[in-house]
Amino acid sequence: MALAHLCLPGYTAPMKDGIETRLYVDAPLAAGGAVPLGLDQTHYLRNVLRLGPGEGVALFNGRDGEWRAQIAAVSKKAAELAVIEQLRPQRPEPDVWLAFAPIKRARIDFTAQKATELGASLLWPVMTRHTMVDRVNTDRLRANAVEAAEQSDRLTVPEVREPAKLETLIEAWPEDRALILADETGGPPIADALAMHRDRSLTRAGFLIGPEGGFAEAELDRLRKLPFVTPVSLGARLLRADTAALAVLAIWQALVGDWTTRHD
Amino acid sequence: MALAHLCLPGYTAPMKDGIETRLYVDAPLAAGGAVPLGLDQTHYLRNVLRLGPGEGVALFNGRDGEWRAQIAAVSKKAAELAVIEQLRPQRPEPDVWLAFAPIKRARIDFTAQKATELGASLLWPVMTRHTMVDRVNTDRLRANAVEAAEQSDRLTVPEVREPAKLETLIEAWPEDRALILADETGGPPIADALAMHRDRSLTRAGFLIGPEGGFAEAELDRLRKLPFVTPVSLGARLLRADTAALAVLAIWQALVGDWTTRHD
Numbered sequence: 001m002a003l004a005h006l007c008l009p010g011y012t013a014p015m016k017d018g019i020e021t022r023l024y025v026d027a028p029l030a031a032g033g034a035v036p037l038g039l040d041q042t043h044y045l046r047n048v049l050r051l052g053p054g055e056g057v058a059l060f061n062g063r064d065g066e067w068r069a070q071i072a073a074v075s076k077k078a079a080e081l082a083v084i085e086q087l088r089p090q091r092p093e094p095d096v097w098l099a100f101a102p103i104k105r106a107r108i109d110f111t112a113q114k115a116t117e118l119g120a121s122l123l124w125p126v127m128t129r130h131t132m133v134d135r136v137n138t139d140r141l142r143a144n145a146v147e148a149a150e151q152s153d154r155l156t157v158p159e160v161r162e163p164a165k166l167e168t169l170i171e172a173w174p175e176d177r178a179l180i181l182a183d184e185t186g187g188p189p190i191a192d193a194l195a196m197h198r199d200r201s202l203t204r205a206g207f208l209i210g211p212e213g214g215f216a217e218a219e220l221d222r223l224r225k226l227p228f229v230t231p232v233s234l235g236a237r238l239l240r241a242d243t244a245a246l247a248v249l250a251i252w253q254a255l256v257g258d259w260t261t262r263h264d
Numbered sequence: 265m266a267l268a269h270l271c272l273p274g275y276t277a278p279m280k281d282g283i284e285t286r287l288y289v290d291a292p293l294a295a296g297g298a299v300p301l302g303l304d305q306t307h308y309l310r311n312v313l314r315l316g317p318g319e320g321v322a323l324f325n326g327r328d329g330e331w332r333a334q335i336a337a338v339s340k341k342a343a344e345l346a347v348i349e350q351l352r353p354q355r356p357e358p359d360v361w362l363a364f365a366p367i368k369r370a371r372i373d374f375t376a377q378k379a380t381e382l383g384a385s386l387l388w389p390v391m392t393r394h395t396m397v398d399r400v401n402t403d404r405l406r407a408n409a410v411e412a413a414e415q416s417d418r419l420t421v422p423e424v425r426e427p428a429k430l431e432t433l434i435e436a437w438p439e440d441r442a443l444i445l446a447d448e449t450g451g452p453p454i455a456d457a458l459a460m461h462r463d464r465s466l467t468r469a470g471f472l473i474g475p476e477g478g479f480a481e482a483e484l485d486r487l488r489k490l491p492f493v494t495p496v497s498l499g500a501r502l503l504r505a506d507t508a509a510l511a512v513l514a515i516w517q518a519l520v521g522d523w524t525t526r527h528d
Contacts, residue, residue, distance in 0.1 A: 110374070117507050119499070152501045186528030191518040235383070235523040237416045243381050243510070250511035251518045254455040259499040264450030 019068065021049055022058040022150040024157055029064040029083055034072065037079040046074055057081060060149075062156040065090040093156055094257040097122040097177070097206030098249060099169060102133040103241050111242045112141045116148035116158055118249040119257060122206070125163040130213035136163045166219060169208075175228050178205045180252075182244050183224075183231035184214050190232040190248065194255045202256050207248045212241050283332065285313055286322045286414040288421055293328040297347040298336065306343040309335070321345060324413075326420040329354040357420055358521040361386040361441070361470030362513060363433060366397040367505050375506045376405045380412035380422055382513040383521060386470070389427040394477035400427045430483060433472075439492050442469045444516075446508050447488075447495035448478050454496040454512065458519045466520050471512045476505050 023045075027035045037045065045051050053071050059081065060066045066088040069081040098115050102108055102125040115123055123145060125136045142160040149157040164172065173179055180193070187193070194202060208223070215223070223229050234244055253259040287309075291299045301309065309315050317335050323345065324330045330352040333345040362379050366372055366389045379387055387409060389400045406424040413421040428436065437443055444457070451457070458466060472487070479487070487493050498508055517523040 114504075114507050114510075117501060117503050118511065119501060152503065154501055186526070188526060189518070189524050191524060233523070233527045235517060235521075236527045237381060237383060237418055239381050239416065240378075243378050246378075246507070246510050247382065247514035247517075250514045253499060253511075254453070254515045254519075257499075259497070260453050260455060262450070262452060263497045263500045 019056045019058045021045075021051065021056075022060065022066075022153070024146045024150055025059050025061050027061065029059055029061055029067045029086075031067075031083060031085060033083040035059060035069065035081040035083060037081065039077055042074065042077060042079040045071070045079055046076075058087060059083065060155050063090060066155060088155065090155055093121065093154070094119045094253065095121050095204050096249065096252055096257060097124060098209070098245055099124040099126045099179075099206060100209040100245050101126055101128050101131040101211035101241060102136045102163065103212065104133060107240075107242045108133075108136070108141065109144050111245050112144035112160075113148040114242075114246045115249055116145045116154065117152045118246060119154070119253055120158050120249055121156070122159045122161065124161040124169065126166055126169045126208070127163055128166045128211055129216035129219055131211040132213070138162055166222075170222070170226065173206070173228065174204075176204060177228065178202050179223075179226070179229045180205055180207050180248065181223055181229055181231045182207060182209050182234055182248055183220065184210065184234075184238075185220060187231035187233040190234060190251055191255065193230050193232045194252065205252065205256070207245070207252070209241055209245045209248070283320045283322045285309075285315065285320075286324065286330075286417070288410050288414055289323050289325050291325065293323055293325055293331045293347055293350075295331075295347060295349060299323060299333065299345040299347060301343040301345065303341055306338065306341060309343055310338055310340075322351060323347065324419050327354060330419060352419065354419055357385065357418070358383045358517065359385050359468050360513065360516055360521060361388060362473070362509055363388040363390045363443075363470060364473040364509050365390055365392050365395040365475035365505060366400045366427065367476065368397060371504075371506045372397075372400070372405065373408050375509050376408035376424075377412040378506075378510045379513055380409045380418065381416045382510060383418070383517055384422050384513055385420070386423045386425065388425040388433065390430055390433050390472070391427055392430045392475055393480035393483055395475040396477070402426055430486075434486070434490065437470070437492065438468075440468060441492065442466050443487075443490070443493045444469055444471050444512065445487055445493055445495045446471060446473050446498055446512055447484065448474065448498075448502075449484060451495035451497040454498060454515055455519065457494050457496045458516065469516065469520070471509070471516070473505055473509045473512070 025035050055071050057069050059069045065086050068084045068087050072080045072082040098120045138160050145158050289299050319335050321333050323333045329350050332348045332351050336344045336346040362384045402424050409422050
């Protein structure tokens with residue numbers, strides 16, 4: 001785990017069984033196991049959270065559910081956690097992808113954080129004709145996703161893919177996954193499109209959000225001809241790319257995903 | 265108009281009839297009229313956009329639609345615009361309020377911008393038991409809303425109210441406006457609640473989003489007993505307050521507001 005902790009301001013750590021800290025780790029989690037922490041997570045635990053031996057931490061790795069652990073040892077450069085008992089089993093999560101033309105730094109961080117809170121299972125930067133950003137720091141995207149997963153009580157971290165050209169994304173897109181295109185030139189209302197397709201498997205879906213300058217006409221033509229693409233409209237106001245990304249994920253969760261069942 | 269222009273990075277100005285700049289003004293707008301600009305907007309026009317006499321600007325004031333105007337004169341401290349012709353008539357807009365416990369600076373700016381893009385008609389900071397921020401710069405909130413309205417092609421700017429205590433908000437809340445409470449302790453799924461109430465007038469609605477620490481139990485009890493309050497759930501993951509605010513507005517627009525009609 002060489003993920004830098006970004007120490008995003010403003011998160012309120014969840015209180016769960018008196019444990020206020022959740023950490024995402026790579027190691028397998030099972031009762032009696034020991035989990036070593038690398039330099040960055042040790043620094044976070046020791047110098048940011050000021051936790052020491054005996055204190056509790058919740059761990060998850062995206063595979064084994066959530067576990068209560070205790071700090072067994074901590075030095076300047078390394079720490080070891082003792083895994084005690086399972087708090088929550090791993091459960092299936094919504095399967096919705098977000099492919100998006102990358103935007104500038106603060107707002108791409110923000111998109112990764114919010115998309116993670118909103119339950120995206122995969123984040124995929126896509127380079128389109130009018131995309132103004134030509135480099136994407138995927139390590140940073142992933143660090144944002146990890147921190148948001150830790151803070152939002154998720155049991156997984158979304159997969160972060162390396163940036164792809166639009167044509168590469170189209171070729172790699174699974175045909176049984178609906179690609180829902182936020183089409184700024186118009187289309188059926190998003191709620192109608194999602195309701196219409198609820199019979200088909202919209203539970204495996206992905207959204208594609210263009211750059212601030214919009215898709216090129218040729219790109220829209222190419223996309224609309226694909227059998228797995230559904231264009232949708234998000235109203236007449238101009239939305240920034242990050243707003244559109246969060247809007248579609250929230251609407252999908254409300255109509256198709258795991259916000260459709262009662263949570264008490 | 266003494267609104268500072270924040271020059272938010274990353275917006276792509278809309279291209280409309282060759283006009284790339286939209287300005288919100290207070291003055292009445294009619295063909296042949298003249299609109300004076302104050303110091304801040306003059307600075308923005310002259311030094312940020314580097315526009316000079318003869319160049320076109322679109323104007324709106326929230327009452328008279330959108331107008332094409334031309335820069336008639338510009339000096340260091342003032343400018344005058346000549347109003348030429350109407351581009352769009354004023355139209356009714358969705359009527360959805362956002363009441364929210366204020367959060368820290370960058371994220372409250374962000375909430376005002378995104379809520380404006382998503383069509384909120386009123387922004388109202390509300391002080392609850394666990395709200396950690398005790399001062400709100402409503403001028404700054406309003407400047408963010410103005411800039412987002414200019415960039416998102418809106419014909420109005422949301423009203424920004426002065427912060428109120430929760431009890432004051434409850435007393436001032438119109439009884440014929442549904443208050444939809446984002447209830448982190450659970451409740452019916454938001455899509456079900458919105459669908460159920462579609463017969464009643466959910467077209468006049470407002471959302472209430474609590475602080476990062478959540479509402480106090482007594483506050484939730486008080487709210488749930490009010491006849492115009494509908495609690496809704498936003499799933500099991502923990503959402504940051506700004507994420508929740510944007511999510512509910514997007515879902516309302518998709519199910520009740522003006523994203524329900526086709527836009528081409």
